[in-house]
Amino acid sequence: MKKTFRYLIITSIAFFSVAIYAQKGKIQSVQDDYRDFAYVKTSEVLLEVANKGYRSVDLLQKLANSFYFQNKMEEAAKWYGELMALNEVIDPEYYFRYAMALKGSKNYDASNEWMKKFNDLKPDDLRGRAFMSKVDYKSDIEAVSRDDIQPNNLEFNTEYSDFGTSPTVDGNGIVFASSRGGGRKYRWNEQPYLDLFTVKKSVEGNYGEVSEIGGDVNTKYHESSVAYSPDGMYMYFTRNNYYNLRYKEDDTGINRLQLYRATRSEDGDWENIQSIHFNGEDYSVAHPTITLDGKKLYFASDMPGTYGMSDIFVVDINEDGTLGEPENLGTSINTEGQETFPFVNTSGDLYYSSGGFPGLGGLDVFVSRELDQNYRNSSPNNFNFTIQNVGKPVNSAADDFGYYENVVTKEVYFSSNREGGKGSDDIYSFIEPECTQLVTGTVKDKDSFELIPGAVVVLYNETGEELERKTVGQEATFEFDLECDKEYLIRGEKETYISDEKRFTTPSKKQDLEIELLLDKDEQQVNPCDDLAKILDIPIIYFDFDKSNIRYDAEIELQKVIAVLNQYPTMTIDIRSHTDCRGTDIYNEKLSDRRAQSTRNYLIKNDITDDRLTAKGYGEYRLVNDCGCEQTDTSSCSEEEHQENRRSEFIITSFKGEKCPEN
Template identity: 40%
Template sequence: MKRRTIIGMLSVFLLMGGAFAQENKIKKANEEFENYDYIDARKIYLNVVGDGYESAQVFEKLGDTYYFNSEYPEANKWYGKLIDSYPDEIEPEYYFRAAQTLKSVGKYEEAKIMVEKFTAASNNSNLAQTQMNNWESFEQLANSQNKKFKVTNITTELSGSDFGPSFYGNNIVFASSSINTEGNKIHDWNGLPYLDLFEAEIDVDGSLKNVKQLQGDIKSPYHESSAVFTKDGQTVYFTRNNYIDGKKKRGKKRLVSLKIYKATKNDDGTWGNVKELPFNDDSYSVAHPALNLEETRLYFSSDMDGSLGKSDIWYVDILKNGSYGEPTNLGPIINTEERETFPFISDENRLYFSSDGHVGLGGLDIFRTSHNDSEGFYAVTNLEQPINSHQDDFGFIVKEKEKIGYLSSNREGNGGSSSDDIYLLTENCNPVIYGAITDAKTGEPLEGSKVYLMDGNNQVVSQGITEANGNYQFEDDMDCEKQYVVRASNEQKEYEPVEKVVMTPQGSMMLQVDLALTPPDCPVNDLGCRLDLQPIYFDFDKHNIRPDAEVELAKILQAMKEYPQLNIHIESHTDSRGNDAYNMQLSERRAKSTLEWLVEKGIDGDRLSSKGYGESQLINNCSNGVNCSEEAHQLNRRSMFIIQ
């Protein structure tokens, strides 16, 4: 009995010793976590879980070590364990994070459940309401692609983190941990070397070449990233860890915050005179600068006091004396309870930024809004796939007039890696021209018709033959926003050929061009026959346009609008009754009223001409002195339309 008691006591002490050991490990992991050393903290948490110990706190923080490094699929795994194992100990924020990570792995129905739980647990916060009320918008985003754009990874050969491009004249400057530089340390947050700024030339295809590091005092032993340059290329604002004059500073939470610095170019091309901007502070971060077009305002991201969320977009005015105004928050149209970051002002004066608080695909998405000085910012717009993905998408810059842009993303596929890469954004040129070739009189499809696509030099780019349904399609060898001619003919049945000038659309867009061929029994220049018009008739001794004539004239109007190169001559006639001279004047009035009807509907008068022929061109034997019915005389009171 005594032996069993001793063994039992030893077992209890061993269990207590194991528990104490795990608690000590967790304490150490928490210290690393609070110092933002996520990689070291993660290793300890994983070791503890591997030993069979678990808790709500361990699952939370383990998930966070992945979430804060944008490794959403792994974060999803641990948030899932948290929610399944400890449903009564979950802070509302973790439902939101779980929803974001579920989006990133394509589990939309499960993500919706997490949003519903987040809404219930957070007392209907603005963030929760936005996510819930706009769930249908998210589903549309998730299931749609903007085919107008193409996104291509241009840093596949670099193995680390590459992000935050900015335009520097005709070059690009970006931050990279991929390129080894002397003295680079490893950052405990993500286990990668510290970032430096590099400059690259833009090749003809938009890719980067001749990469070199920015030289001078702009480099420090810690992070430099996300720069913006003045138009003259002599001044740069950039993001750096809280480090200047050889000293690193920490805030109240021992975090080395981010700050914006300013540097100017030396005569030798290096960067010097580095100065910290006055609205920085050790207690919060200020990062990712952007200039407006006039270079009178500096935008940035910060979590300073007054922020609506974890980070907001702010701005300061750059005053004429070189000082700065007070920081101003852009407000709730732009900023949410989560992260807004990486602002950029385009050459069309649009604000682009990234956010995970507005409705997006998961992680950070890129958004756009326009600005009016008197009315402020308008509602934001998600840039959709393929610009956005289910991972982090940020650091967007664009030259809208040149139709080229760049962005940063840690998306998988397309040559990407789990680290950040820089992607080239171009407009995807893949237009399609299609249509049907038909008989102009019957509307029947014309099988075996030849269809040609010709360029501006009248050279054949592509050709084809219609099938039984008369359809054709061109989808290769075309440029976007370029003029072409579509020409159709059917020589087997002696149809007159017809062609139409078209402008190809931008992107993967489809343009329908139907062509109707004139049957061989119609004179080439007889518009009425080619359009299968009913005659334009007039009442006896009248020149006004009758309602039944307006129906036929509307067909001519449509043809002239559709074919701007079409010019017509109007010929008007009378019957034989009345004085010959009077009939000539009457026919002139009929021709003029017909022309004026078309001009009033918008046709340029230079495209029209008219002439009256009186009774000189009767189409039957109802000449002077012949007794004819009213119906027979009516056939002569007409207008004809000749293609010029």
Template identity: 40%
Template sequence: MKIKNLAYSFLFFCFSITVNAQDSNAKNADKKYDNYAYADAIKLYENAIKKGYRDENILQKLGNSYYFTGDLAQALKSYEELFALNRNQEAEYLYRYSQCLKSAGNYSKSDEILDLFSEKAPLDKRGIIFKKNRNYLDDIKINSGRYEIADAGINSKDSDYGSVLLDNKLVFTSARDTGSIVKRNFKWTNKPISALYAVDLMPDGSIGIPVFFHKKDLKTRFNESTPVFTKDGKTMYFTKNNSINGKKGQSENKITLLKLYKAIFINEEWGSIQELPFNSDQYSVAHPALSPDEKTLYFASDMPGSLGQSDLFKVSINSDGTYGKPENLGAEINTEGRETFPFISNDNEIYFASDGRPGLGGLDVFVSKINNDGSYDEVQNLGERINSKQDDFAFIINSKNRNGFFSSNRENGHGLDDVYRFTEIRKLICEQDLMGTVTDTETNETLPNVTLSLFNEASQFISEAVSDQNGNYIFPNIKCGKKYFIKTSKTDYEIKEIPLAIKRLSGKTTLPIAIQKKFTPLVAKTIVVKATKVNPVIIKSIKVGTDLAKLLHIPMNFFDLGKATIKKSSEPDLMKIVDILNQYPTLKLDIRSHTDSRQSAENNMILSEKRAQSTKNWLIQKGIDGNRLNAKGYGETQLVNRCADGVKCTEKEHQQNRRSEFIITYL
């Protein structure tokens, strides 16, 4: 594996399947495999295969060993043999197989394997994301071509990666063997251990000669990597193998994992090295990144609470130098795969590497905007040329000049991993101007002073526009690739809702809107519901905006839990609505369905929409003209009490939010 994968020793499953009839090579290989000595395990497994021992266990572990050491081409060969021997493999093997197929450029076969993976692991977010975005290669193509890249000029025949800027220097991680440090190899790859190096960045754009970053009091016989510095250059956070007083620290399974350390620059030397308090001997913590205000530290870990093989976390840095409790960035960012190497730009964007999202192969670099409320915008793939069929990671960027560096093990490099420099020539911002003209449906005259409200797919308000004297309106700078709907409002005109989807291309979308004038409604009417077996005689005053469900004391919920089919027991109550619609043939209704906040917002929106349409269809089946009925689901967007996500409420309080409304829109 490339030396970066010392940071992944906590990321992978170790499958313990008893192997029968193996020779000593295979048995010794299992021991090496269990201790993460994958380079040695590969040699022993290959020797066992040459001697005729080719079984499912050997092919699984040989494929994993190649996969974990970043040799996806050899991993692909082993996985293909494995699936030829027995197609019924655990879901994780299907996912790794699909990744290896991508590295060979076989995206169609990879998609087929991902479909099988989704069937075998239907709740795995990696499969869910893939099924929602089957045209991911088209999206990546749109995001591509925005960078000019070049070799950074610092690479060796070994692994060089994880760079960061410090004043006029580039500090990076390297496994190069200069002969000036203890000659020890990292058993994962049998390559020299890594250390920090620095190189001067000259004003003319040239590169100096790499030298050790610090004096030998900080260098040890353990891997150190991926530093990040405070803006004043006085504090450094960095990754190093678990060590206690210069000796190797180990987990319960005798494995040396990774920890984060802090060093202070005093008297021209880095010292006062401290281990961060949320480290552990039982899990790894690695790859630090700082927020622009330096009050939050981001990192990768497989600590308890992780969603996948490695997740991104954040922790607050208090003014007194203490730390808060680490927080998982959540499912908006993390998957069941590997999320690692975070970087936070001065524009408050989080860049990170992941193999859990649709990409070109191996680790791809992704980005998401961190909003003011701490939520995250849509995660996007940076596209080619930053991403390739191999591992791409450790992306950093200067937000002012749009220059930066990243690491990759792509083809035609100098060593196992290489550092590349880049210039971003076009930002990853896709926006459109949504515009059009509002007219009268019958006369085709343009209509000024029409209020238009823009909502997103979850019925959340985005912005408002008013048509000018020529009936023209505009919503500037709305995000591409999203679904929206516009709601119109004008005195004496019907309310109209228009759904639309914005393409993933910058530019403009023109949407003409025609609205219909309504007859002047009566301010109020007195209605009499005729006596039936289920309805007493009711005399009530109604007007536009009246909710018939409340007026007639109809129970709010007509559906079983999680279902969208009207219960038989609810039909007598709904017949009251039919009675009124039959008595007053001009009356029109807005059928609105709402849910409580339990379950996801997306699922609640889908369920409420199905229920509203089901109610409309039921009324149509009873002879009501569908043109008199408008149906819409609102999910959990219009709660009537405090019972939002995370708020503990009684069943009765949740019931208040699970309701159907029948709002009169025309008399």
């Protein structure tokens, strides 16, 4: 049984000792008169091809990304879904983006399923691990630990047990439990029974004289763990099952812990002690904490429905001050071990101690961010709460519990029986230092890696709220001063480009953090003599060996060419077909010419007039690699290398009245 709890429980019962990812950014649309210039908008070409029913991994990836980075999540989800339906091997990042697009479309169940698949493919990715509540606890603990903080063993600690802090009603001090009070001794440790005490804190940060809490709260048995209603009129606290001067034990002779409520009198003392209705003689209820709005009370108990030695529960506080029926927070918070000493801060984060999750030893303090809000929006039965070990210096190899923090003043209190203390349990405190993180980066072209001056870099918080935006200079660099241990999204934007973004969490301690944003060209200027295959990123129009028929994958790429020709009626092109070196020169020249004519005929069948198209086969005379058959040994060339030479090109011969000089 944990040392911390022997003051609270008799004999051998080991019991108590503790965002829709949203995006608001908008990509600036191209002005209406932009089309008067010679530009091809890749995303529109892809959409036109896809709407005709053509599918490929490359096409769907680029099309879905174009909507995703414009925050058009329903359209992005549609095309990511089409991509997944191909059942091809793709980068797991697309699973993540699909999940985010589904969530942005409020399709939460499907989003969860794809996040699970993402986690399966990238089990080391922090996003998937956070979603699945599966963490590499050693590296996670180290990542959040603060070696630069040395907690103070508070001056009023004694050789006895002191633990479990809460603020006083007036906020000028703290309330805590201690066995310093004298009186009858608890036979299990030969220390006096626990009572509640208060101590005031000066403006300079020093603590005054310790005194017993006023009123009828303290008895000859244990009291500990205080929580106040927001108006300060009620105090909930833990005590042995001792009520109306009656000390009760269960059938095994054990006196359990119970929750009580006291009312504040006009002179500030606590009176009119009442037992909470769900207390029981056969189980314990203890360690209350109340939310900022006073509508929820969290506590620890081993009542029926508990998964382990003790669990964290929550109960409604009704308008008349009565309590509803408790609900267990479920298996993402509770384990088969011991969960106890809950505390909910003003942000709705739940802190508690657990021995059931991996930690540094004994009881460790864990946090579930925004649990109270998440709980109210869902319920423990269908919400997967995520938890995080808060790391050092709060946690150690000993029992660490009784966490309390003031979000405004950055003061943190906790209790521990770690080595070097004054007594069996001591109260520790520290001021959390300010931590800022400088994030730097550059914006580059995804293909050429050239700098993109004039790009706009936008910073968002974890909920998608825009925090800051900057226009980069000639060096295309940016920097932001951020808070530590916070989630952010940085997005780079530029006209004629598809945006790029990076989501990341700043470390809890300052480190070098550099981000590179790579923007993919969306609109490219076209001129006579340009090759549409390069402009449209058409890999190669392939033909099967010794064939001239249009393959399905080639058909998809040709649809892109058709879309551009339809967009610019004055454009004419020359189709150039090539073969590999296998076969005779004459045969290859004829084969390539048949392929060029086959490509031309396909375009004509798709309503491109024949006077806009010329076609010629060049046989094996323009190879793109060293696989020429005049070599003494061509066996070293693979089929893939030969296929690179079996290709088509689309050279713009005239455009807007200007002709290509080469033609």
